[in-house]
Amino acid sequence: MSAMRVDAKVVMLGKESVGKTSLVERYVHHRFLVGPYQNTIGAAFVAKPIQVGENVITLGIWDTAGSERYEAMSRIYYRGARAAIVCYDLTDSSSFQRARFWVKELQNCEEHCKIYLCGSKSDLISEDRSLRQIDYHDAQDFADEIGAQHFETSSKTGSNVDELFQKVAEDYRSTSFHGMTLQETGVDLTPKKDSSFYSCCHNN
Numbered sequence: 001m002s003a004m005r006v007d008a009k010v011v012m013l014g015k016e017s018v019g020k021t022s023l024v025e026r027y028v029h030h031r032f033l034v035g036p037y038q039n040t041i042g043a044a045f046v047a048k049p050i051q052v053g054e055n056v057i058t059l060g061i062w063d064t065a066g067s068e069r070y071e072a073m074s075r076i077y078y079r080g081a082r083a084a085i086v087c088y089d090l091t092d093s094s095s096f097q098r099a100r101f102w103v104k105e106l107q108n109c110e111e112h113c114k115i116y117l118c119g120s121k122s123d124l125i126s127e128d129r130s131l132r133q134i135d136y137h138d139a140q141d142f143a144d145e146i147g148a149q150h151f152e153t154s155s156k157t158g159s160n161v162d163e164l165f166q167k168v169a170e171d172y173r174s175t176s177f178h179g180m181t182l183q184e185t186g187v188d189l190t191p192k193k194d195s196s197f198y199s200c201c202h203n204n
């Protein structure tokens, strides 16, 4: 089996059920899985090549478990990450508090990790505006305060999902290649399974 090359490690963080796995599914497999919610156990990994200008950048995306039970494990997955997508559910104010927790963690422990704040499930708000629990401007103010990009996404409709990951890849390219080539910055990963999705542990 050939080695897999990853240019940038990206970690998904956020409270359980905010929609981290669904974002990755939508972006990588262009689908939204319906059916009973299955919480992630540990973490899942997927490598995704993205065209950025003339370069192809491969993001290695770690989808962590949101349950506080796995908090210590999530810390392992954000180590060395170049980008963190910190998710909150637009219809759940407690998830925004949890997002603040992860931002603080990253600021304290991974100062070189660029943060992307992602409000998920925007389709629910489009259907019924009264469901919104996090004001757009409050979240944007927080993003400005921490120097983060801010997106509102829907994995159900696909709204803003490609834009989010494309921005991560573009930012990586624009900040990483001062005097270096793509080949010099990448790391090799050898997948454990034939599929691009491995280390995937969902509770069935």
Ligand SMILES: Nc1nc2c(ncn2[C@@H]2O[C@H](COP(=O)(O)OP(=O)(O)OP(=O)(O)O)[C@@H](O)[C@H]2O)c(=O)[nH]1
Pocket (backbone or CB within 6 Å): 014, 015, 016, 017, 018, 019, 020, 021, 022, 023, 033, 034, 036, 037, 038, 039, 040, 041, 064, 065, 066, 067, 120, 121, 122, 123, 124, 153, 154, 155, 156, 157
């Ligand atoms: N309507 C709507 N539902 C969503 C969206 N994203 C996720 N969901 C639903 O929210 C639930 C949780 O989604 P997951 O993607 O498994 O959440 P997670 O953050 O990975 O959860 P953990 O693995 O426990 O950390 C599932 O029932 C999804 O179908 C979305 O964009 N819109």
